[in-house]
Amino acid sequence: MSEHVHSSSARIYVVVLLALLFLTIVTVGAAYVNFGSSSINLIIAVLIATVKATLVALFFMHLRHDPPVNAIIFVTSLIFLGLFLLFPLIDIGSRDKVVPYGLRMQAQPAAAKAAPAAAPAPSH
Amino acid sequence: MADTVATPKAHGHGEHHDVDYLHDGSLLSWMTTVDHKKLGVMYLWSVLFMFFLGGVFALLIRMELFSSDPSKAMMDAQTYNKVFTLHGAIMVFLFIIPSIPAALGNFVLPIMLGAKDVAFPRLNLASFWVYVTGALIAVTAMVTGGVDTGWTFYTPYSTTTDGSVALMTFAAFVLGFSSILTGVNFIATVHKLRAPGMGWFKMPLFVWGMYATAIIQVLATPVLAITLLLLIMERTFGVGVFDPKLGGDPVLFQHFFWFYSHPAVYIMILPGMAIISEVIPTMSQKTFFGYKATAFSSVAIAIVSFVVWGHHMFTSGQSQLAGAIFSFLTFLVGIPSAIKVFNWITTMYKGSISLEAPMLYALMFLILFGIGGLTGLFLGAMSVDIHLHDTYFVVAHFHYVMMGSTAIAFLAGLHYWWPKMFGRMYNESAARIAAVLVFIGFNTTFLPQFLLGSRGMPRRYYNYLPEFTFLHQVSTVGSWILALGFIIMAGYLFASLRKKFDAPANPWHGRSLEWQIASPPITHNFHEVPVVTAEPYDYYRPFEPSVKGHH
Amino acid sequence: MSSESHVAGHGAEPSFRQHHFINAEQQFDTSKLGMWLFLATEILMFGGLFVGYGLMQSVYPEAWVAGHHHLDRIMGAVNTVFLLCSSFTMVMAVHAASQSEKAKTVRYLLGTLVFAAGFLVIKYFEYSHKFHDGLLPGTHFSYHGGGPPQQAMFFGFYFAMTGLHGFHVVVGMALITWIMLRAMRGEFSSAYYTPVDLVGLYWHLVDLIWIYLFPLLYLVS
Numbered sequence: 001m002s003e004h005v006h007s008s009s010a011r012i013y014v015v016v017l018l019a020l021l022f023l024t025i026v027t028v029g030a031a032y033v034n035f036g037s038s039s040i041n042l043i044i045a046v047l048i049a050t051v052k053a054t055l056v057a058l059f060f061m062h063l064r065h066d067p068p069v070n071a072i073i074f075v076t077s078l079i080f081l082g083l084f085l086l087f088p089l090i091d092i093g094s095r096d097k098v099v100p101y102g103l104r105m106q107a108q109p110a111a112a113k114a115a116p117a118a119a120p121a122p123s124h
Numbered sequence: 125m126a127d128t129v130a131t132p133k134a135h136g137h138g139e140h141h142d143v144d145y146l147h148d149g150s151l152l153s154w155m156t157t158v159d160h161k162k163l164g165v166m167y168l169w170s171v172l173f174m175f176f177l178g179g180v181f182a183l184l185i186r187m188e189l190f191s192s193d194p195s196k197a198m199m200d201a202q203t204y205n206k207v208f209t210l211h212g213a214i215m216v217f218l219f220i221i222p223s224i225p226a227a228l229g230n231f232v233l234p235i236m237l238g239a240k241d242v243a244f245p246r247l248n249l250a251s252f253w254v255y256v257t258g259a260l261i262a263v264t265a266m267v268t269g270g271v272d273t274g275w276t277f278y279t280p281y282s283t284t285t286d287g288s289v290a291l292m293t294f295a296a297f298v299l300g301f302s303s304i305l306t307g308v309n310f311i312a313t314v315h316k317l318r319a320p321g322m323g324w325f326k327m328p329l330f331v332w333g334m335y336a337t338a339i340i341q342v343l344a345t346p347v348l349a350i351t352l353l354l355l356i357m358e359r360t361f362g363v364g365v366f367d368p369k370l371g372g373d374p375v376l377f378q379h380f381f382w383f384y385s386h387p388a389v390y391i392m393i394l395p396g397m398a399i400i401s402e403v404i405p406t407m408s409q410k411t412f413f414g415y416k417a418t419a420f421s422s423v424a425i426a427i428v429s430f431v432v433w434g435h436h437m438f439t440s441g442q443s444q445l446a447g448a449i450f451s452f453l454t455f456l457v458g459i460p461s462a463i464k465v466f467n468w469i470t471t472m473y474k475g476s477i478s479l480e481a482p483m484l485y486a487l488m489f490l491i492l493f494g495i496g497g498l499t500g501l502f503l504g505a506m507s508v509d510i511h512l513h514d515t516y517f518v519v520a521h522f523h524y525v526m527m528g529s530t531a532i533a534f535l536a537g538l539h540y541w542w543p544k545m546f547g548r549m550y551n552e553s554a555a556r557i558a559a560v561l562v563f564i565g566f567n568t569t570f571l572p573q574f575l576l577g578s579r580g581m582p583r584r585y586y587n588y589l590p591e592f593t594f595l596h597q598v599s600t601v602g603s604w605i606l607a608l609g610f611i612i613m614a615g616y617l618f619a620s621l622r623k624k625f626d627a628p629a630n631p632w633h634g635r636s637l638e639w640q641i642a643s644p645p646i647t648h649n650f651h652e653v654p655v656v657t658a659e660p661y662d663y664y665r666p667f668e669p670s671v672k673g674h675h
Numbered sequence: 676m677s678s679e680s681h682v683a684g685h686g687a688e689p690s691f692r693q694h695h696f697i698n699a700e701q702q703f704d705t706s707k708l709g710m711w712l713f714l715a716t717e718i719l720m721f722g723g724l725f726v727g728y729g730l731m732q733s734v735y736p737e738a739w740v741a742g743h744h745h746l747d748r749i750m751g752a753v754n755t756v757f758l759l760c761s762s763f764t765m766v767m768a769v770h771a772a773s774q775s776e777k778a779k780t781v782r783y784l785l786g787t788l789v790f791a792a793g794f795l796v797i798k799y800f801e802y803s804h805k806f807h808d809g810l811l812p813g814t815h816f817s818y819h820g821g822g823p824p825q826q827a828m829f830f831g832f833y834f835a836m837t838g839l840h841g842f843h844v845v846v847g848m849a850l851i852t853w854i855m856l857r858a859m860r861g862e863f864s865s866a867y868y869t870p871v872d873l874v875g876l877y878w879h880l881v882d883l884i885w886i887y888l889f890p891l892l893y894l895v896s
Contacts, residue, residue: 060765362815365828
């Protein structure tokens with residue numbers, strides 16, 4: 001009985017390792033292919049990494065058989081990491097793009113006036 | 125008491141278990157103890173010392189601000205910058221954050237759950253010594269150059285100023301580890317070490333508050349570690365992530381800093397709320413009103429605390445859109461906080477309230493937290509904050525929350541559990557006098573600061589316009605009244621320690637497990653593992669002990 | 676400290692059980708929970724660097740592309756294979772320990788150490804190459820091949836991320852050596868192999884972080 005469990009879970013580990021190595025080859029190969037935009041390449045690379053990470057977490061880290069609380073901790077940490085990325089991304093992505101109505105009128109002439117004064121400084 | 129242990133002991137020092145924990149072991153064994161009670165007591169003395177140190181700096185700040193006349197200045201502006209930075213850094217990192225969880229929580233939480241210790245006692249010991257190491261590094265930074273950045277270490281000033289910024293941030297980094305270890309310990313203890321019958325909804329609300337605090341400690345503190353690491357790298361290698369000269373973004377530092385430090389504000393207040401949730405039902409001898417709502421509101425505060433940090437950055441150059449989102453989310457914090465306040469008040473309704481020192485502090489908490497919390501909503505509104513940002517209004521607001529709420533709740537807890545921790549009663553009349561002085565002193569110090577701020581007095585300034593003189597002087601006099609209250613408190617607490625054990629096991633007639641064991645507890649807390657059958661706060665029915673050998 | 680004999684009904688308790696746990700299973704579950712909490716802190720800590728890296732990439736995409744052209748994809752890929760294999764040998768070691776197979780446990784742990792050392796050797800060659808070319812973080816950046824100036828920031832992140840990861844690899848190797856010595860002394864069996872399991876979890880997390888570091892640093896184009 002225990003010998004059977006032994007060999008079967010060892011076999012699963014071998015299969016998972018082979019899958020991980022295969023995905024590594026795929027992701028390196030995908031990096032040489034131009035999908036039209038660098039962000040598509042990035043998304044593909046991150047997706048493959050996520051599949052690999054899920055395999056490691058479920059099988060090598062035994063989350064499949066653990067009490068669910070361990071998986072909850074793991075997923076919670078990822079969700080909060082997502083929040084940490086999300087808000088600064090909103091901030092950096094919308095700087096100077098979303099200006100309140102009242103300020104918009106003043107912002108334009110002020111920027112135009114400031115431009116010549118800033119000319120000697122190296123342009124941004 | 126001793127006769128309840130009937131099991132014969134094979135190893136010869138079986139009677140050891142019946143010795144109270146205070147008299148169990150030499151000084152050396154205290155230094156290496158893994159007993160959560162001893163560690164709690166050692167933490168308690170450490171944070172009290174730090175509170176004293178931070179308090180001295182606070183008095184120096186107020187003394188300097190007594191007069192706007194430069195010829196009467198006590199210190200130069202540079203020294204003043206260092207003094208307020210040290211006041212802030214000591215009070216935040218060395219007093220408030222560890223005060224309730226590491227000192228009182230360590231002592232009480234395992235007992236409340238019916239456990240013999242926390243889940244990882246050796247980690248608990250490590251946490252204490254890491255804390256001491258962090259404190260020593262912080263002291264080294266103070267004497268070798270000092271720090272003048274404020275406790276927030278904002279870039280680009282913190283990467284360019286002289287002084288021991290790297291050392292001080294490293295100290296905060298080390299203290300963060302201590303905080304993480306406490307958090308990991310508490311979560312594991314709550315999940316795995318509850319006594320038989322102690323379901324999630326039979327836990328005292330103090331435990332729920334500590335659990336919510338621990339979630340924040342575990343999820344937020346690592347980001348502080350990496351932020352401070354990046355800051356140290358920035359200073360040593362000039363990487364430029366936060367430096368606009370090199371293409372970096374100083375606002376990004378504020379995102380990183382407040383992703384930790386805003387949740388950290390709730391690391392400070394949640395334990396305070398947790399203590400109030402114990403003191404009020406016990407001192408009112410009444411069942412807690414809205415137990416589940418209060419328990420869940422602790423967890424809700426912990427989660428919401430992670431999505432509101434941008435309200436510290438309305439004037440920083442953060443985008444308007446991000447500011448609007450953060451401002452909106454900030455108001456969400458008001459909901460669980462208000463649920464708690466209403467539940468505390470309703471718990472007292474028609475209760476048989478006894479106004480002993482712990483309850484006096486709890487009532488003070490309700491008033492001061494009301495002021496601190498509601499002014500927080502003013503500041504969370506982006507339009508109002510643009511006017512009030514970095515003024516004394518902000519200073520007054522966070523002192524009402526950190527000092528008026530958390531530190532006052534800490535005092536409530538200290539007076540509530542003092543007989544349990546040390547086995548002695550303090551002088552009740554002296555305690556009431558001190559409590560009244562603290563309340564008067566606190567409000568005299570900080571109410572004028574709301575007025576100063578709304579009239580435009582900026583925070584962290586060394587000097588001020590003559591028209592602010594009167595309010596500043598009232599505030600300084602208030603700080604003296606506050607100090608007098610604390611001196612009296614130190615007096616009667618130390619005096620009580622010189623007495624023989626005189627505290628009953630249950631001086632306040634509480635129902636949670638820590639009141640069902642001896643004062644002070646024996647080394648292993650319980651003679652036998654308790655089996656919990658009663659609901660928490662079941663003051664509506666006669667008391668049935670869940671601990672054998674109760675008397 | 677006292678022994679565990681004062682809990683009624685547990686006459687013949689194993690020596691590894693600490694006094695405040697009711698039984699060995701509770702102790703095992705608690706230790707694992709604690710380890711996962713620790714891993715959550717590690718994820719958030721590394722996450723801070725990932726967030727900074729991602730945000731700065733969105734601001735300076737050209738500098739990031741230029742910077743990553745200095746990294747060797749093949750070396751990165753080989754290192755990925757090394758770490759994946761080391762994770763496999765680690766999980767096999769945990770498995771062997773849970774079956775009380777002492778010799779196998781030690782062998783697999785040794786294998787893990789070899790793969791980890793291979794990872795560090797390649798990392799050493801990569802680092803010395805960067806040092807030689809002046810591809811250093813921040814103000815130390817002295818590469819003369821041109822390109823956007825923010826490459827200096829890219830290499831700041833490169834060294835911070837791979838350096839912190841490499842530090843974790845070294846710590847992991849020390850831990851693996853420690854449990855290998857304990858395994859050789861025959862301390863582990865199907866009844867008690869918690870330390871092997873916990874070090875395994877830590878090691879898999881180190882692998883997990885590299886799984887993300889590799890495409891983000893080496894493959895972004």
